[in-house]
Amino acid sequence: MLEKNNQTVYVNGEFFSKKEASISVFDRGFLFSDSVYEVTAVLDGKLVDWKEHFARLIRSLGHLNIENNFQEEDFYQIQRKLINENQLKEGLCYVQVTRGIAERDFNFAKKSLLPTVVIFTQEKQILKNAASKVGVKIITVPDDRWRRRDIKTTQLLAQSLAKTHAVQEGVDDSLLVQGGFINEGSSSNVFIFKDERIITPSLSNDILGGITRSSVIKFCQINNIEIKEQKINIDDLMNAQEVFLTSATGFVLPVIEVNGRRVGNGLVGDTVKKIQHIYVEQIKAKLF
Ligand code: PMP
Numbered sequence: 001m002l003e004k005n006n007q008t009v010y011v012n013g014e015f016f017s018k019k020e021a022s023i024s025v026f027d028r029g030f031l032f033s034d035s036v037y038e039v040t041a042v043l044d045g046k047l048v049d050w051k052e053h054f055a056r057l058i059r060s061l062g063h064l065n066i067e068n069n070f071q072e073e074d075f076y077q078i079q080r081k082l083i084n085e086n087q088l089k090e091g092l093c094y095v096q097v098t099r100g101i102a103e104r105d106f107n108f109a110k111k112s113l114l115p116t117v118v119i120f121t122q123e124k125q126i127l128k129n130a131a132s133k134v135g136v137k138i139i140t141v142p143d144d145r146w147r148r149r150d151i152k153t154t155q156l157l158a159q160s161l162a163k164t165h166a167v168q169e170g171v172d173d174s175l176l177v178q179g180g181f182i183n184e185g186s187s188s189n190v191f192i193f194k195d196e197r198i199i200t201p202s203l204s205n206d207i208l209g210g211i212t213r214s215s216v217i218k219f220c221q222i223n224n225i226e227i228k229e230q231k232i233n234i235d236d237l238m239n240a241q242e243v244f245l246t247s248a249t250g251f252v253l254p255v256i257e258v259n260g261r262r263v264g265n266g267l268v269g270d271t272v273k274k275i276q277h278i279y280v281e282q283i284k285a286k287l288f
Contacts, residue, residue, distance in 0.1 A: 029098030046287035
């Protein structure tokens with residue numbers, strides 16, 4: 001990943017250099033993880049599925065009763081400005097919104113707080129990422145997160161620990177398992193291909209409703225590829241012909257090994273290759 005120090009960052013109505021951008025130590029995002037975020041991919045300097053990401057941001061804010069002072073167009077214009085200023089061609093745009101600044105207190109009911117909004121970009125090769133060609137290796141770990149995983153909060157410690165553990169074990173990522181069922185990846189949704197159909201866990205509070213997940217489901221339906229939303233247990237996973245992960249930060253990533261065992265013949269499968277192709281074609285046709 002390329003890092004640049006002269007990048008511009010948006011904080012509460014103003015643009016700063018990365019070095020100078022800052023927020024209060026009394027921000028509830030810092031003290032309580034009382035905050036939500038969105039990450040949207042950027043291709044050819046344009047946003048992928050921006051409307052869908054904005055809609056999920058509004059939903060996350062609504063679930064936590066965090067005030068929203070922004071219209072879609074406001075966020076869109078700030079992101080466009082950052083993408084232009086940071087000369088971002090391919091990568092990610094993060095929008096982070098916290099409940100705001102207050103004296104440290106669990107109870108925020110009587111406070112009328114002004115949300116903190118931070119937006120920044122990050123360069124990343126998503127299309128040419130080696131993992132999307134050669135696939136990734138994963139392990140399963142217990143899902144230690146809180147119960148409202150459908151809200152995209154910045155409480156990412158369990159996911160961060162799961163990912164770090166995977167890398168320390170010599171693989172790429174972890175799948176989070178609860179009661180014998182696979183929920184999702186540390187920062188992605190999971191799909192398997194088995195008995196001529198694709199399966200992904202149905203939406204519930206146990207997983208994040210990924211924007212990439214819903215695009216893949218839609219594109220499969222349009223292309224007459226059979227897809228089902230239902231629970232996936234460990235046996236289903238271990239006996240799948242193909243496994244893949246979806247996210248805005250990786251698009252469609254083939255999985256070639258689970259818990260030290262090859263998936264299928266250990267090579268990237270034809271179904272996932274087809275879905276990768278369809279996915280990239282379709283999103284390129286509607287960039288913002
Ligand atoms: N699940 C989790 C836990 C995630 O963190 C992410 C990525 N933010 C996803 C799924 C994928 O969601 P999306 O396709 O919207 O990036």
